[in-house]
Amino acid sequence: xxxxxxxxxxxxxxxxxxxxxxxxxxxxxxxxxxxxxxxxxxxxxxxxxxxxxxxxxxxxxxxxxxxxxxxxxxxxxxxxxxxxxxxxxxxxxxxxxxxxxxxxxxxxxxxxxxxxxxxxxxxxxxxxxxxxxxxxxxxxxxxxxxxxxxxxxxxxxxxxxxxxxxxxxxxxxxxxxxxxxxxxxxxxxxxxxxxx
Amino acid sequence: xxxxxxxxxxxxxxxxxxxxxxxxxxxxxxxxxxxxxxxxxxxxxxxxxxxxxxxxxxxxxxxxxxxxxxxxxxxxxxxxxxxxxxxxxxxxxxxxxxxxxxxxxxxxxxxxxxxxxxxxxxxxxxxxxxxxxxxxxxxxxxxxxxxxxxxxxxxxxxxxxxxxxxxxxxxxxxxxxxxxxxxxxxxxxxxxxxxx
Numbered sequence: 001x002x003x004x005x006x007x008x009x010x011x012x013x014x015x016x017x018x019x020x021x022x023x024x025x026x027x028x029x030x031x032x033x034x035x036x037x038x039x040x041x042x043x044x045x046x047x048x049x050x051x052x053x054x055x056x057x058x059x060x061x062x063x064x065x066x067x068x069x070x071x072x073x074x075x076x077x078x079x080x081x082x083x084x085x086x087x088x089x090x091x092x093x094x095x096x097x098x099x100x101x102x103x104x105x106x107x108x109x110x111x112x113x114x115x116x117x118x119x120x121x122x123x124x125x126x127x128x129x130x131x132x133x134x135x136x137x138x139x140x141x142x143x144x145x146x147x148x149x150x151x152x153x154x155x156x157x158x159x160x161x162x163x164x165x166x167x168x169x170x171x172x173x174x175x176x177x178x179x180x181x182x183x184x185x186x187x188x189x190x191x192x193x194x195x196x
Numbered sequence: 197x198x199x200x201x202x203x204x205x206x207x208x209x210x211x212x213x214x215x216x217x218x219x220x221x222x223x224x225x226x227x228x229x230x231x232x233x234x235x236x237x238x239x240x241x242x243x244x245x246x247x248x249x250x251x252x253x254x255x256x257x258x259x260x261x262x263x264x265x266x267x268x269x270x271x272x273x274x275x276x277x278x279x280x281x282x283x284x285x286x287x288x289x290x291x292x293x294x295x296x297x298x299x300x301x302x303x304x305x306x307x308x309x310x311x312x313x314x315x316x317x318x319x320x321x322x323x324x325x326x327x328x329x330x331x332x333x334x335x336x337x338x339x340x341x342x343x344x345x346x347x348x349x350x351x352x353x354x355x356x357x358x359x360x361x362x363x364x365x366x367x368x369x370x371x372x373x374x375x376x377x378x379x380x381x382x383x384x385x386x387x388x389x390x391x392x
Contacts, residue, residue, distance in 0.1 A: 002230075002231040003231050003335050003336050003337075005205055005335035006202070006204075009201055012200060012201060013331075014235050014236060014239060015235070031198050033385075033389065034385050035198040037388065038385065039199060039211070040210060042213070042379075043210060044215045044340075044342060046344050048380045050383055052388065054388055054390070056389060056390070056392070059392060062392040099381060100380060102380075103377075123319060123323075124323050124363070127320050128324075129327075131324040131326075131331075132210075134240065135209075135239075138201075139205075141200030144240075148320070159392065183238075184244045185295060186296075187237070187292060191292075192237075193229065193233060194250070194251055194252070195251075196255065
């Protein structure tokens with residue numbers, strides 16, 4: 001067993017964890033989401049840029065505004081999940097850098113003054129943080145249902161502003177009946193990894 | 197304690213885990229890397245697209261080819277890490293889809309026939325898998341040192357082909373002396389998360 005992480009944690013985060021498509025009605029508390037964030041905020045990003053932002057869709061009114069922007073095949077499960085999170089990137093993340101990299105106050109202007117650079121940086125590092133977030137939801141004993149099937153521009157206009165772009169929408173809750181499809185195949189190590 | 201994941205695992209993966217800048221000489225075995233992959237391959241990607249590919253830089257000759265493409269500030273640590281992994285996305289990932297989503301053989305042509313669509317899909321989902329990979333390295337009790345400071349086109353020509361794009365380079369090993377800087381600040385929950 002070359003992994004140090006104990007088998008129960010391996011199962012919780014990866015092996016038996018699954019993308020859920022149905023959920024029980026049990027609510028997901030703000031305390032749970034705070035605990036998730038306070039774990040995954042430590043995941044590394046380039047230059048500590050940390051461009052991920054999260055909008056929790058909590059009220060029935062917000063849910064009603066969300067659903068029309070989701071692809072039709074995602075609406076039923078998104079409508080029934082106890083909590084829905086819109087993960088987005090902030091393209092003005094550099095405004096926070098003087099606090100986030102206090103040893104390099106020049107970085108904000110030296111590296112990130114150009115919007116296209118920020119957009120590329122945010123796309124990669126926001127996605128890393130989205131993955132940490134999904135792992136964190138699982139660490140809380142909850143199931144995540146990440147989705148990218150939506151009208152991104154519609155979502156942006158409904159919940160964000162022109163400095164933010166949707167990365168994914170995540171249904172969160174305890175898995176309900178028939179919560180997942182059979183596990184799909186994975187590529188083998190030798191198909192993915194080469195050594196030189 | 198609203199997290200189900202035990203505190204030792206929280207520490208191993210997030211809280212005490214750190215981006216390492218120095219490494220001991222202890223080798224990283226192929227068995228360790230197989231164990232990492234065989235854990236993180238289960239991390240979710242959109243439509244099971246799984247576009248991440250990994251090139252392990254193992255030989256001194258390959259290391260010598262790598263270093264000139266790294267930014268100067270990354271060369272010393274990349275030269276001394278026991279193992280270096282080049283993480284890349286495969287923009288022809290759709291060729292594997294008939295095996296990866298056997299219930300939807302039409303997906304390859306129906307959704308992914310256009311290269312720009314594949315590039316966008318690979319950028320997001322490859323980054324998710326890169327994050328799972330970093331978590332997996334930590335799960336093996338190793339430290340990761342992810343970097344994006346390099347000549348991407350030079351790296352691509354040196355180690356990949358026109359269907360693959362570098363995502364990041366990761367130094368891997370046991371942390372050495374003075375392996376990390378002090379932990380940088382993180383944004384607070386209330387700065388990152390809003391509820392509607």
